[in-house]
Amino acid sequence: MTSLENRKPAPPAAGAVTPAVRATRSGPPSKPAKKKRTRRGSFWGSVLPPIVIVALLVVIWEVGVSVTGVRPQVLPAPSRVVVEGLERADIIWGHTLSTLQVTLIGFAFSLIVAWIIAIAIDFSGVLRRGLMPLLVASQTIPIIAIAPLMIIWFGFGLLPKILVVALVTFFPIVVGLIEGFNKADRETSNLLRSMGAGRWKEFTFVRLPSAMPSFFTALRISITYAVVGAIFAEYVGAQSGLGIFMSTQKNAFRTDLVLAAVAVTAVLSITLYLLTFVIERLVIPWSFKERKARGDR
Amino acid sequence: MSTPKIQLVGLQKEFDLGGGESRHVVDDVSFSVQPGEFVAVIGPSGCGKSTMFNIIAGLELPDAGEVRVDGQNAVGQREHFAYMPQKDLLFPWRTIVENGALGLEVQGMPKKKALERSKQFFHTFGLAGYENSHPYELSGGMRQRAALLRTVVQGREILLLDEPFGALDSLTRIEMQNWLQGVWSEYSWTAVMITHDIREAVYLSDRVIVLTARPASVRLELEIELPRPRELSLVTSPEFVAYEEQLIEVLHEESRKAFAQQNGAHS
Numbered sequence: 142m143t144s145l146e147n148r149k150p151a152p153p154a155a156g157a158v159t160p161a162v163r164a165t166r167s168g169p170p171s172k173p174a175k176k177k178r179t180r181r182g183s184f185w186g187s188v189l190p191p192i193v194i195v196a197l198l199v200v201i202w203e204v205g206v207s208v209t210g211v212r213p214q215v216l217p218a219p220s221r222v223v224v225e226g227l228e229r230a231d232i233i234w235g236h237t238l239s240t241l242q243v244t245l246i247g248f249a250f251s252l253i254v255a256w257i258i259a260i261a262i263d264f265s266g267v268l269r270r271g272l273m274p275l276l277v278a279s280q281t282i283p284i285i286a287i288a289p290l291m292i293i294w295f296g297f298g299l300l301p302k303i304l305v306v307a308l309v310t311f312f313p314i315v316v317g318l319i320e321g322f323n324k325a326d327r328e329t330s331n332l333l334r335s336m337g338a339g340r341w342k343e344f345t346f347v348r349l350p351s352a353m354p355s356f357f358t359a360l361r362i363s364i365t366y367a368v369v370g371a372i373f374a375e376y377v378g379a380q381s382g383l384g385i386f387m388s389t390q391k392n393a394f395r396t397d398l399v400l401a402a403v404a405v406t407a408v409l410s411i412t413l414y415l416l417t418f419v420i421e422r423l424v425i426p427w428s429f430k431e432r433k434a435r436g437d438r
Numbered sequence: 439m440s441t442p443k444i445q446l447v448g449l450q451k452e453f454d455l456g457g458g459e460s461r462h463v464v465d466d467v468s469f470s471v472q473p474g475e476f477v478a479v480i481g482p483s484g485c486g487k488s489t490m491f492n493i494i495a496g497l498e499l500p501d502a503g504e505v506r507v508d509g510q511n512a513v514g515q516r517e518h519f520a521y522m523p524q525k526d527l528l529f530p531w532r533t534i535v536e537n538g539a540l541g542l543e544v545q546g547m548p549k550k551k552a553l554e555r556s557k558q559f560f561h562t563f564g565l566a567g568y569e570n571s572h573p574y575e576l577s578g579g580m581r582q583r584a585a586l587l588r589t590v591v592q593g594r595e596i597l598l599l600d601e602p603f604g605a606l607d608s609l610t611r612i613e614m615q616n617w618l619q620g621v622w623s624e625y626s627w628t629a630v631m632i633t634h635d636i637r638e639a640v641y642l643s644d645r646v647i648v649l650t651a652r653p654a655s656v657r658l659e660l661e662i663e664l665p666r667p668r669e670l671s672l673v674t675s676p677e678f679v680a681y682e683e684q685l686i687e688v689l690h691e692e693s694r695k696a697f698a699q700q701n702g703a704h705s
Binding site: 221231263328329331332333334336338346347350351353355427428430431434435 | 492495496497516517519520521523524525527531540541543544545572574575580592598601
């Protein structure tokens with residue numbers, strides 16, 4: 142980017158300068174890539190360390206179990222978890238789909254509610270003062286106490302689970318959005334107003350787009366809660382799902398299958414988490430490029 | 439003389455600080471700007487320049503006094519002025535041409551037409567070839583030109599520039615002033631510019647208005663009778679230096695007052 146930085150303004154000859162400028166512009170794409178490799182290492186540089194660490198832990202676990210001869214009901218060897226898990230792969234897969242469904246529907250519902258609340262708060266100081274204490278209070282409700290009540294109130298269907306997922310995930314999104322909207326400062330607001338914008342145009346032209354990076358940060362935090370929330374809701378009572386699967390296997394002392402379900406849960410969470418990066422890059426490519434450009438300087 | 443483009447008549451503004459206290463920020467500011475004239479407003483920091491600007495731009499209402507455009511009362515009206523804030527405030531999610539079109543889009547022009555209008559200015563503003571770049575790819579000077587482009591594209595009668603080059607390093611600033619001077623003599627916009635920079639004020643403007651320490655009122659109006667177009671070499675000429683000296687003297691007196699005020703307020 143240095144070549145662009147140093148370009149001097151040459152207005153009368155701007156037309157003549159352009160070809161040279163175009164030539165320098167074709168340069169940058171290759172440059173950051175090179176820099177990235179030297180500083181952060183290659184793709185394998187970021188993927189290898191976690192794999193090695195996990196593999197190491199699994200080996201220690203495997204060896205530890207066979208050396209101490211601990212009973213599998215207490216602590217099964219990882220190999221046993223894998224073998225037993227794979228044997229019941231189709232059952233676990235069915236439960237995974239249920240959990241995924243609860244997670245996604247609950248999270249979608251949570252997103253809708255969070256957006257509505259955040260926008261309403263952005264437009265009204267009264268609502269902000271009135272709602273914020275309630276929202277904070279909602280986060281102090283112990284899920285462990287409320288989840289069984291949800292089942293009593295709404296039965297074993299989808300609804301209580303969706304509500305639990307929404308309850309544990311909407312708050313970070315609301316806070317992320319409200320703070321994001323406020324990133325547009327007074328001066329920006331003045332600029333828009335001078336152009337003739339009212340409150341709604343100010344919102345759509347500035348406040349909404351400037352909130353997107355913090356929205357995605359909040360989204361990442363929330364999506365991991367969503368999976369845990371769904372599993373917790375199922376654990377308390379459900380017809381299918383990883384939560385209820387873990388609960389029944391625990392009661393049967395099948396620790397190996399509980400752990401297999403835990404592993405699936407982890408994979409599910411990580412996948413959804415990584416997915417938010419993909420969506421972020423699709424929805425707000427500018428944010429990613431800008432951050433990268435800043436990092437390069 | 440024709441009807442002035444802008445006329446400020448006895449502007450007053452006080453801010454309520456709460457607890458029964460208030461701060462008198464603008465006190466009886468009156469001056470006028472002729473069509474096609476470039477006027478620089480200079481004053482000690484914290485003197486209320488920006489508040490005065492917001493009143494002219496229709497973003498704030500004065501407690502008393504009038505803003506007239508073409509002789510008509512224009513208090514609280516925003517449609518006459520294109521406002522350029524101190525920071526470039528280019529939006530990272532918009533390309534440069536889209537940033538340029540912002541004002542037109544806000545005013546309801548279809549996006550395609552707004553982008554075309556914005557594009558027409560790229561050559562003049564030395565931004566040709568950067569239409570589809572994003573702000574972070576541009577240098578400070580280029581960003582500031584893009585911000586000015588966004589201001590000019592709106593096609594409004596009067597430009598209000600709030601320290602347009604304040605954030606630039608001194609070399610880039612000189613180049614920008616030189617460039618603006620050239621473009622301005624071509625378009626002869628009516629413009630009011632706030633600045634801290636005495637040299638910039640003399641170099642660019644037809645008239646310099648010096649404000650007093652807070653509450654701001656007009657301390658001095660100085661016609662700059664230097665021929666246009668102005669060359670950079672002009673700044674070392676005796677006439678130029680004489681204007682500068684005159685301004686420095688008055689301004690420093692006001693700055694000392696402002697400084698004493700601030701110290702008084704803190705002790």
